[in-house]
Amino acid sequence: MGLTASVLAIDAGNSKTDVAVVAADGTVLGTARxxxxxxxxxxxxxxxxxLAEAVGRAFAAAGVGEVRQVSACLxxxxxxxxxxxxxxxxxxxxxxxxxxxxxDTFAILRAGVAEPRGVAVVCGAGIxxxxxxxxxxxxxxxxxxxVSGDWGxxxxxxxxxLWHAARAEDGRGVPTELAxxxxxxxxxxxxxxxxxxxxxxxxxxxxxxELTPVLFATAAGGDAVARSVVDRLAEExxxxxxxxxxxxxxxxxxxPVLLGGGVLAAGHALLDDAVRELLAARAxxxxxxxxTAPPVLGAALLGLDRVDAPAGARERLRAHYxx
Numbered sequence: 001m002g003l004t005a006s007v008l009a010i011d012a013g014n015s016k017t018d019v020a021v022v023a024a025d026g027t028v029l030g031t032a033r034x035x036x037x038x039x040x041x042x043x044x045x046x047x048x049x050x051l052a053e054a055v056g057r058a059f060a061a062a063g064v065g066e067v068r069q070v071s072a073c074l075x076x077x078x079x080x081x082x083x084x085x086x087x088x089x090x091x092x093x094x095x096x097x098x099x100x101x102x103x104d105t106f107a108i109l110r111a112g113v114a115e116p117r118g119v120a121v122v123c124g125a126g127i128x129x130x131x132x133x134x135x136x137x138x139x140x141x142x143x144x145x146x147v148s149g150d151w152g153x154x155x156x157x158x159x160x161x162l163w164h165a166a167r168a169e170d171g172r173g174v175p176t177e178l179a180x181x182x183x184x185x186x187x188x189x190x191x192x193x194x195x196x197x198x199x200x201x202x203x204x205x206x207x208x209x210e211l212t213p214v215l216f217a218t219a220a221g222g223d224a225v226a227r228s229v230v231d232r233l234a235e236e237x238x239x240x241x242x243x244x245x246x247x248x249x250x251x252x253x254x255x256p257v258l259l260g261g262g263v264l265a266a267g268h269a270l271l272d273d274a275v276r277e278l279l280a281a282r283a284x285x286x287x288x289x290x291x292t293a294p295p296v297l298g299a300a301l302l303g304l305d306r307v308d309a310p311a312g313a314r315e316r317l318r319a320h321y322x323x
Contacts, residue, residue, distance in 0.1 A: 005029055005064040007303030008095055010072040011107045011296040012037035012051060014125065018296035019054045021062035024309050026316030028300075030061030039076050039086070048089050055095060070096035071303030073107035073295065078128075078143050100306065103140065104295060105130045105260075111298030112258040112291040114314075116305060119244045120291070121237050124261030125209070126153035129240035131248050139244040152236045154263050157229065158211040161218075164225050165191050176225035181218050182211055216268045227270065234274035237264075242282050251283055260291040297321045 006024040010017065017034040034054030039047035051072075059065060072090055077083045087101040105128045109120035119131040119139070127150055131139035142148035150156075165182045167173025169191040183194040186203055197203040219226035237259075245251040257279065264271070279286050297317065304313055 005062055005067045006069060006307050006309070007300055008055065008058070008067040008070045009296055009300035009303050010051060010055070010070070010074070011104060011294070011299045012072065012074045013104060013295075014038055014075050017051060017054050018294065019051075019058040020296050020300050021058050021064060021067065022300045022303065022317060024304075024307060024313060026304065026309065026313035026320075028317065028320045029064070030058045031296075032057035032061065037075055044085065044089050048086075048093065051090075052093060055093075059095075066094065067096040068098065069303045069307050070099040071299045071306070072099070072101045073104045073299040073302070074101060075104045077101055077103045098306070100302065102302070103128070103130065103143075105140075105143075106132070106138075106302065107295035107298035108260040108291050109258055109298065110301045111293040111295055112260070112289070113256050116302070117250075118256040118258060119241050119248075119250070119286075120258040120260060121241050121264070122261040123152055123154070123233070123237065123259075123263040125155050126150070127156075127236065127240075127261075129244050131244035131250070133248045133250070137248055139247040141240065150236075152233050154209050154212045157215055157233065157263070158208045160229050161211050161215040161226070162194075162208070164229070166195060168225070174225060177218050177221065177223040178215065178226055181214050185210060185214050212263065213266070216266075216271070219270055220268075230268070230270050231274055233263075234271055234278055237275050238278040238282060241279065241286065245283055245286065252285060254285045254287060257283070257286045257288045258291045259288060260295075265290055265292070292323070293318075294321055 005021050007022040009020040015036045019032045020028055021030040022028055032054040035050045037047050077086055083101045087099050091099045105122045108122055116132045117134050121129045128143040161178050164176055165178040168176045168179040179191050188194050215226055219230045241257050276288055279288055
């Protein structure tokens with residue numbers, strides 16, 4: 001007798017979507033990868049169509065047409081009202097009897113913990129933080145950018161580096177090696193040339209993200225201005241984690257604090273050391289570690305949590321995604 005599909009796990013980011021069909025015992029029956037999930041850009045219907053293409057291929061690989069539980073962790077589901085709207089859109093596709101939609105940061109958190117308990121801070125293109133407690137309580141932030149009080153994320157770091165470098169070159173700011181390093185990255189000889197190239201789109205706007213590693217390299221080289229930006233990011237990361245721990249009543253308990261996203265997973269020693277030093281001072285019982293497991297694992301584990309999976313199911317699922 002074949003295995004029955006229980007969970008459809010979806011991890012959908014801005015650039016790609018990963019899908020897995022999982023049996024109740026944790027066996028992965030089928031997987032697929034699709035395009036990015038961007039409802040603010042293309043609309044909800046078109047964004048869900050992108051998911052549907054990947055789901056269709058995963059269902060075909062698993063030999064099923066539906067599941068018991070859809071567990072979708074989606075980028076751009078930043079507010080509970082958005083999660084509700086997206087859950088209704090997914091439910092209309094009839095992929096499963098029950099649908100749960102969460103922000104994609106929850107997938108990173110669940111992928112890194114043995115039980116739904118802990119805090120995750122994700123710093124990729126943007127920055128976000130969520131926390132979970134076994135009793136069902138969660139902690140979260142709107143994470144909509146400066147309008148919701150956020151500071152950080154790869155895109156914002158690049159903007160900060162450009163701001164400091166521009167002011168250093170024209171005399172409004174203090175000297176910094178960034179004024180040389182940023183334009184040099186694009187083969188240019190001055191910040192004025194880089195500003196002009198960005199403004200006239202001779203350097204594509206999306207390439208600004210390439211400046212974030214330059215910022216960290218300049219900080220590692222001893223530049224005080226670049227170092228101040230890195231220190232500010234560490235402050236923001238620890239502030240979010242500490243607030244989330246406090247909201248969940250976990251500040252005085254040994255609790256994992258998971259660090260994820262491209263910036264935090266890159267192994268920048270200055271940032272890593274600063275985060276751990278600040279955590280040790282403000283949340284001494286927090287146990288910080290970087291999440292390397294794929295987020296779709298977290299989405300699948302959240303789904304298994306809802307279907308009362310048997311003993312050993314989660315371990316089997318983790319083994320499938322082990323490097």
